[in-house]
Amino acid sequence: MIAPTRIVVLGGGAGGLELVCRLAGREDCAVKLVDKVSTHLWKPRLHEFAAGTVNSTLSEMSFYMLAEMRGFHFEQGAVVAVDRTQKSVTLAAPPAFEKGAGRPERSHRTIPYDILVVALGGVTPDFGTPGVAGHAIRLDERRDADRFRDLFIDAMIAARETDRPAGIVIVGSGATGTELAAHLRQAERAFFEKSHAEGQKRLLDLTILEAGPVLMPGASESLRKTVRERLDALDIQVATGAKIDAVTGTEVRSADGGSWPADIAVWAAGLVGNPVLKDLADFEMDRKGRIVVDDRLRSTVDPEVFVMGDAASFTPAGADQPLPPTAQCASQQADYLGDALPQVIAGDEPEPFVYDDRGRLLSLASGGSVGLVGLFRQSDILVKGRFAAAAYNALQRQHQWAVLGPLRGSVAIAADMISPTGGPALKLHG
Ligand SMILES: Cc1cc2nc3c(=O)[nH]c(=O)nc-3n(C[C@H](O)[C@H](O)[C@H](O)COP(=O)(O)OP(=O)(O)OC[C@H]3O[C@@H](n4cnc5c(N)ncnc54)[C@H](O)[C@@H]3O)c2cc1C
Numbered sequence: 001m002i003a004p005t006r007i008v009v010l011g012g013g014a015g016g017l018e019l020v021c022r023l024a025g026r027e028d029c030a031v032k033l034v035d036k037v038s039t040h041l042w043k044p045r046l047h048e049f050a051a052g053t054v055n056s057t058l059s060e061m062s063f064y065m066l067a068e069m070r071g072f073h074f075e076q077g078a079v080v081a082v083d084r085t086q087k088s089v090t091l092a093a094p095p096a097f098e099k100g101a102g103r104p105e106r107s108h109r110t111i112p113y114d115i116l117v118v119a120l121g122g123v124t125p126d127f128g129t130p131g132v133a134g135h136a137i138r139l140d141e142r143r144d145a146d147r148f149r150d151l152f153i154d155a156m157i158a159a160r161e162t163d164r165p166a167g168i169v170i171v172g173s174g175a176t177g178t179e180l181a182a183h184l185r186q187a188e189r190a191f192f193e194k195s196h197a198e199g200q201k202r203l204l205d206l207t208i209l210e211a212g213p214v215l216m217p218g219a220s221e222s223l224r225k226t227v228r229e230r231l232d233a234l235d236i237q238v239a240t241g242a243k244i245d246a247v248t249g250t251e252v253r254s255a256d257g258g259s260w261p262a263d264i265a266v267w268a269a270g271l272v273g274n275p276v277l278k279d280l281a282d283f284e285m286d287r288k289g290r291i292v293v294d295d296r297l298r299s300t301v302d303p304e305v306f307v308m309g310d311a312a313s314f315t316p317a318g319a320d321q322p323l324p325p326t327a328q329c330a331s332q333q334a335d336y337l338g339d340a341l342p343q344v345i346a347g348d349e350p351e352p353f354v355y356d357d358r359g360r361l362l363s364l365a366s367g368g369s370v371g372l373v374g375l376f377r378q379s380d381i382l383v384k385g386r387f388a389a390a391a392y393n394a395l396q397r398q399h400q401w402a403v404l405g406p407l408r409g410s411v412a413i414a415a416d417m418i419s420p421t422g423g424p425a426l427k428l429h430g
Pocket residue numbers: 010011012013014015016034035036037040041042043044045046047077078079080119120121122139140176274276308309310311325326327328329330392428429430
């Protein structure tokens with residue numbers, strides 16, 4: 001009998017986890033997922049974890065539980081290197097605190113593979129701006145959201161006690177920054193003395209700073225106008241043309257002398273590849289630190305190493321830039337590799353990956369919903385009603401379905417939908 005092909009997937013995020021769940025249980029491969037943390041988090045809700053407004057119990061799930069349920073192997077550890085010659089992955093030694101606890105010192109681990117899939121995601125770059133690393137929060141992973149929420153609760157309690165509103169300044173007017181601001185306005189209500197928001201004095205000043213000349217550069221005029229109206233209604237200030245050159249413990253400063261007092265500063269400007277990617281091996285990298293792949297999502301230097309999601313730089317034929325870093329894209333790539341890898345194992349050449357842009361949707365849920373189909377495309381259509389919010393939720397439900405499987409997925413999703421909390425004030429992104 002031929003031994004199953006060892007497929008190792010690095011990173012169990014929006015893309016990696018869907019892929020292992022698709023491949024698990026097949027007889028032609030043995031699937032192993034590696035992640036540095038023990039739980040899978042649906043990253044598009046990270047700002048909701050930060051604001052404390054997340055209302056889906058399925059937004060975070062244990063990898064250990066999923067591995068047993070779906071039939072793949074899970075190995076927890078931080079990936080630090082790939083040896084393409086030996087075909088192995090190196091995981092860092094466990095953190096030093098274990099030694100202090102009197103446990104024997106443990107060294108790094110190596111995991112062999114036949115086919116490797118890199119799905120290690122991306123991070124928010126600081127562009128070398130002084131003070132960002134020390135004073136601003138970047139929402140890249142769960143612990144960032146937890147740290148933000150601790151600071152936020154502290155600032156809100158102080159605001160209530162001192163009668164001085166807390167100032168939160170968000171740098172970057174993209175979807176993450178805009179959504180976070182709206183969620184924080186919603187979260188503010190929890191700190192009012194009375195249970196209703198009407199007539200309450202503000203506890204929170206919210207400001208979004210954008211370096212470009214307009215809010216959400218790259219979005220269509222109609223979308224910008226709609227978002228701006230919604231932000232105005234939520235009493236969220238927006239300053240454009242603010243090129244930030246420093247963040248301190250008390251303020252955010254722009255190059256032309258502007259200054260915004262900040263009890264908390266959030267840096268939400270752009271996305272680049274996970275910094276570990278450039279140190280893994282000798283992969284070809286693009287200027288945003290992502291691994292360049294061909295139209296079968298193979299790294300350009302090694303056909304046995306595939307890359308997907310935010311870690312991959314894939315430019316479709318005829319396009320002038322790589323695909324966007326979205327969960328929608330990562331999920332389509334997981335679907336593709338779920339079919340393509342068994343073909344590779346069988347010795348066949350899979351068809352190329354074709355990205356189907358299903359539109360990106362904006363949901364401004366409370367006080368009149370508005371949605372946009374085909375955001376950032378020529379054919380943008382502004383739609384009204386609950387359509388956009390429903391479509392956004394559909395992306396996560398589809399993910400949960402892929403991860404949990406049809407039977408458990410249906411039951412768990414039905415239970416998750418009976419939620420006591422209301423929906424977000426504004427939901428943006430694809
Ligand atoms: C606030 C926010 C809102 C968003 N909203 C949307 C949206 O509405 N729609 C949409 O389409 N997209 C949205 N996105 C983008 C979307 O979340 C990402 O494009 C998507 O998660 C990328 O999936 P991925 O599998 O490539 O990586 P990720 O989902 O980021 O997963 C990467 C995984 O790798 C693991 N990892 C990282 N480093 C290591 C290491 N060294 N060793 C081991 N494991 C490691 C991480 O723990 C993580 O599990 C949003 C992003 C943010 C931050």
